[in-house]
Amino acid sequence: MDFIQLSRISFKHLTVLHVMLSTHSVTRSADILCMSSSSVSKTLSQLRVLLNDELFYRDGTQLIPTPYALKVAPTLHLIINNMNGLLNRASFEPSQFAGQFSLSMRESTFEIFAPTITNILTQQTPSAQVEIHSKEQLGFDALLNGQVDVIILPHDKSQPPSNEKQLVWETVIEDEMICVMRPEHPLAQQTLTTEKYLSYKHIGIFDKELNQPYFEQFLKQQHHARNTVISVADFGSAATVCKQSDFLFTCSKKWFEVASQAQGLVAKPLPFDYGQVVYSMVFNKLALNEPALCWLFNNIKQALHIPR
Numbered sequence: 001m002d003f004i005q006l007s008r009i010s011f012k013h014l015t016v017l018h019v020m021l022s023t024h025s026v027t028r029s030a031d032i033l034c035m036s037s038s039s040v041s042k043t044l045s046q047l048r049v050l051l052n053d054e055l056f057y058r059d060g061t062q063l064i065p066t067p068y069a070l071k072v073a074p075t076l077h078l079i080i081n082n083m084n085g086l087l088n089r090a091s092f093e094p095s096q097f098a099g100q101f102s103l104s105m106r107e108s109t110f111e112i113f114a115p116t117i118t119n120i121l122t123q124q125t126p127s128a129q130v131e132i133h134s135k136e137q138l139g140f141d142a143l144l145n146g147q148v149d150v151i152i153l154p155h156d157k158s159q160p161p162s163n164e165k166q167l168v169w170e171t172v173i174e175d176e177m178i179c180v181m182r183p184e185h186p187l188a189q190q191t192l193t194t195e196k197y198l199s200y201k202h203i204g205i206f207d208k209e210l211n212q213p214y215f216e217q218f219l220k221q222q223h224h225a226r227n228t229v230i231s232v233a234d235f236g237s238a239a240t241v242c243k244q245s246d247f248l249f250t251c252s253k254k255w256f257e258v259a260s261q262a263q264g265l266v267a268k269p270l271p272f273d274y275g276q277v278v279y280s281m282v283f284n285k286l287a288l289n290e291p292a293l294c295w296l297f298n299n300i301k302q303a304l305h306i307p308r
Contacts, residue, residue, distance in 0.1 A: 009050055011083065016043045018080045020056065021073050022102075022147045024063045032100075070145075074166075077146030081286040092291035098127040101296055104138045104148040108235035108255050109279065112173070113152055116303040124299065135207070136233055143167060143284045149293055150283040154252050156213045157276040166285055170297070172304050173279040177215065178256060178267045180242055180249040185266065187248075192268040194223060203238045203249045204228040215250075215274030222272075236261040252277070 019029045020040070030037045048055055056063040065073075101121075105113070110132060121128055133148060142148045144166060154175060179197060181188055187196055198219070204226075219225060232238050235251050239261040242249040250270070256262045281300065287293040 009047070013043055013047050013050070014076060014079060016040055017047060017055065017069070018073075018076050018146060020044065020063075021065060021069060021076070021145060024056070024065070026063070073145035077144070077284070078286060080146065081289055084290065092295050094124045094295060095126070097125050097292055099292060100129040100131065101292075102131045102133065102148045103150050103152065104133040104135050104142060105152045106135050106234050108252070108259065109135075109152055109154065111259050112252075112254050112279070113300075116300055120296070120299050120303065140164060140167065140282070143282065146284070146286075149287060150281050150297065152279060152281055154277060154279050156215075157278045158214060168283050168285055168288075170281045170283075170301070171278045172281055172301055173254060175252050175254045175277045175279060177250055177270055177274055177277055178253045179270055180239070180251055180256060180262065180265045180267050182243050182246070183264065183266055185246050185248075187268075188266045192271050194219075194271045197248065197271055198223055198226060200227075201229045201247045202226045203241050203247045204231040205235065205238060205251075206231040206233065213274070213277075215270070215272065218272060218274060235259065239265060252279075254279070 016029065016033065016035075019032055020026070023029045023032070026037050026040050026044075029035075030040045033040065044055060051068070053068040054066050055069045056065055058064075103117070110117075117130065121130055133142075135151060135153060138148050139151065143151060144164065152172070157171070179192060187200070190196065216225070229247065230241060232241065235255050236259065238249045238251065239259070241247060242265060249265075251262075253267070256265075256267055281297060283293070283297065287297075
């Protein structure tokens with residue numbers, strides 16, 4: 001172990017790098033750390049020399065992490081997390097918490113969870129701040145790197161989208177999939193069968209990190225694949241397309257019940273067995289060392305009447 005080299009890197013250096021990997025901004029990092037922008041820049045310059053890497057490079061107005069910075073991010077998150085545990089051993093007081101929670105989800109998922117999250121923040125942690133990121137922007141890698149605290153997403157219960165052992169999956173809502181169409185659709189007044197379902201064109205939802213749902217595999221094996229002619233990033237966009245066409249849209253029943261974009265559409269149960277669909281909280285195991293995050297996770301589960 002090179003103690004001389006280690007003695008040259010302070011915890012301040014690691015904290016600045018950790019925050020910079022989340023914000024990609026000197027100004028935002030300075031605000032979070034209550035430092036001046038010049039101090040953040042100076043600390044980064046020192047780290048570049050000590051680690052013999054640029055760490056970030058500029059692309060237009062953005063700061064992009066180098067491959068080395070991305071590689072060390074999970075290890076850095078572990079170091080920061082362990083030190084935070086040493087410094088914050090006192091019991092957690094929600095009413096006194098003035099920190100930040102960072103969540104990632106699709107816009108449609110937020111429509112379901114918004115009442116629960118906003119109630120927790122306004123009634124129990126009034127001084128806390130929350131950031132809601134798009135899952136397309138910050139996914140599972142962001143959990144491993146410490147950029148976000150938790151991702152909430154729907155998925156096939158039998159097929160967790162990631163096999164990363166560092167991530168914990170906890171079901172918070174059990175759901176089902178339905179077929180949605182506009183009121184003028186030829187099938188709107190008919191009983192939906194598998195043959196009729198497959199005879200029409202479909203709207204798909206793309207997510208590069210999710211496995212293929214069980215019902216897609218079932219259809220391919222027992223009948224034939226759906227004819228998906230357009231794919232969008234979110235349920236809301238799909239509902240808009242659905243209202244303008246005779247394309248069918250397969251979506252979450254929970255979302256359909258609360259989403260304003262779904263108003264006016266007709267829903268029918270799927271005519272085949274597609275397995276179980278759930279919404280899960282996904283978080284890094286390291287989050288279990290942070291009292292504030294444990295409190296947040298448990299309160300989300302309690303608010304949704306999910307047992308601990």
